[in-house]
Amino acid sequence: MEVYLDNNATTKIDPLVFEEMKPFLTDVYGNPNSLHKFGAGTHKKMAEALDYLYEGINANDADDIVITANATESINTVIKGIWIDKILNGEKKHIITTEVEHPATTAACKFLESQGVAVTYLSVNEEGVIEAQDVKNAIKEETALVSVMWANNETGKIFPIKEIGAICKEAGVPFHTDGTQAIGKIPVDVQACNVDYMSFSAHKFHGPKGVGGLYIRKGFKLTPLLHGGEQMGGNRAGTVDVASMVGMGLAMKLATSPMALAYEENHVRKLRDKLEAAILEMPETIVIGGTSNRTPNTTLISIRGVEGESMLWDLNQNLIGASTGSACASEDLEANPVMNAFGSDSELAHTGVRFSLSRFNTEEEIDFAIEQIKKAIIRLRGISSSYAYAPASHASGL
Ligand SMILES: Cc1ncc(COP(=O)(O)O)c(C=O)c1O
Incomplete structure (x- = not known):
């Protein structure tokens, strides 16, 4: 049996989505900007896809959703757009983000720092989230943007987006969330949370x-990253990949329906909890950041004495795909900044394994994975030179 438990990295395309895309990869190939019937044949489905995107995140009709290549592009569009529009002209000079963002945000912020922009990186508390109050305290007169992720890719921890949105609105600072x-994992409502910009990638929700996509609230238009034709109302030039846009629209509709979200909340959560509880039966294992307030599909577990990379290698031999919370391939390389943000000791920082489920996982798969993971832990601890003798230094305090 093969078991895919790396859905935060990417998900399997829903077969219904693939079927929806097919005509636009074969027969319906006209450029949507052309005036003839070949181009016009795409318009209805593109409009429908946009409707699904608006509905899925509860955008207002007057707002914009720009189709991009991925979340990385959307995030860069916001951060660099703010830089061009508000910082380079001397209006503002400060950005607030967190220590645990995806590299798309962190690297864009580091680039801005190299250009002389001041960036505040808020740290997470012992539960792995930032406090809304910290955002409030960090906002200054010269703050041009607050950028805080909605849910963390490693821990699944959900950030207080509604509170942060209210704080930014009151302070008059644009608010971007990744x-x-x-x-597709939890309800996302850009209006209720006063979000001004939101980035997303279709492959994370089947x-x-x-x-x-990049959601842009009405009145928050940015200088685009790509200049060229007038596609996307001039907000993102380049011929639109119609098949992908149509696929993303349906994927959004399927992933954000009340029934789908209820399935995540109940069924996917139950499977994740079963997997997690079984691993935690093994001694000296902990959930990084604790178990509260997480997306229903994710768990990041530290297994003392078991290097994340070795665990992945072992699991891969048994056809289980997971991910390491550690970005290291050898001891010299840096551990995951998310782990470091918890103030973890360096051993802990290298022992994280992330399991992320989806609606396509079955109980049978989880039972198989549990069996293999437990065997792998015993095997790897058995050959670990440090495990048998070292004191359980990190077993508490997180
Ligand atoms: C939280 C978060 N933001 C942004 C990205 C970037 O997504 P993409 O690679 O599709 O641009 C990812 C991908 O893992 C992510 O998890």
């Missing part, structure tokens, strides 16, 4: 790879 790991 919604990549939230959509849509195709290579397509994403």
Whole structure:
């Protein structure tokens, strides 16, 4: 049996989504900007896809959703757009983000820092989230943007987006959230949360790879990253990949329906909890950041004495796909910044394994995975030179 438990990295395309895309990869190939019937044949489905995107995140009709290549592009569009529009002209000079963002945000912020922009990286508390009050305290007169992810890709921890949105609105500071790991897992409502910009990628919610979106609240238009034709109202030039856009639309509809979200909340959560509880039966295992307030599909577990990379290798031999919370391939390389953000000791920082489920996982798969994971832990601890003798230094305090 093969078991895929790396859905925060990417998801399997829903077969219904693939069927919806097919005509636009074969017969309906006209450029949507052409005036003839070949191009016009795409318009109805593109409009329908946009409707699904608006509905899925509860955008207002007057707002914009720009189709991009992925969340990375959307995030860069916001951060660099704010830089061009508000910072380069001397109006503002400060950005607030967190220490645990995806590299798309962190690297864009680091680039801005290299250009002289001041960036505040808020740290997470012992539960792995930032406090809304910290955002309030960090906002200054010169703050041009607050960018905080909705849910963390490693821990699944859900950030207080509604409170942060209210704080930003009151302070008059534009608020961007990286919604990549939230959509399809928990309800996402950009209006209720006063979000001004939101980035997302279709392949995280059973849509195709290579397509994403950027929600822009009415009145918050940015200088685009890509200049060229007038596609997307001039907000993102380049011929639209119609098949991918149509696929993303349906994927959004399927992933955000009340029934789908209830399935995540109940069924996927139950499977995740079963997997997690079984691993925690093994001694000296802990859930990084604790178990409260997480997306229903994710668990990041530290297994003392078991290097994350070795665990992945072992699981891969048994056809289980997971991910390491550690970005290291050898001891010299840096551990995951998310782990470091907890103030973890360096051993803990290298022992995280992330399991992320989806609606396509079955109980049978989880039972098989549990069996294999437990065997792998015993095997790897058996050959670990440090495990048998070292004191359980990190077993508490997180
Ligand atoms: C939270 C978060 N933001 C952004 C991204 C970037 O997504 P993409 O690679 O599709 O641009 C990811 C991907 O893992 C993510 O988890």
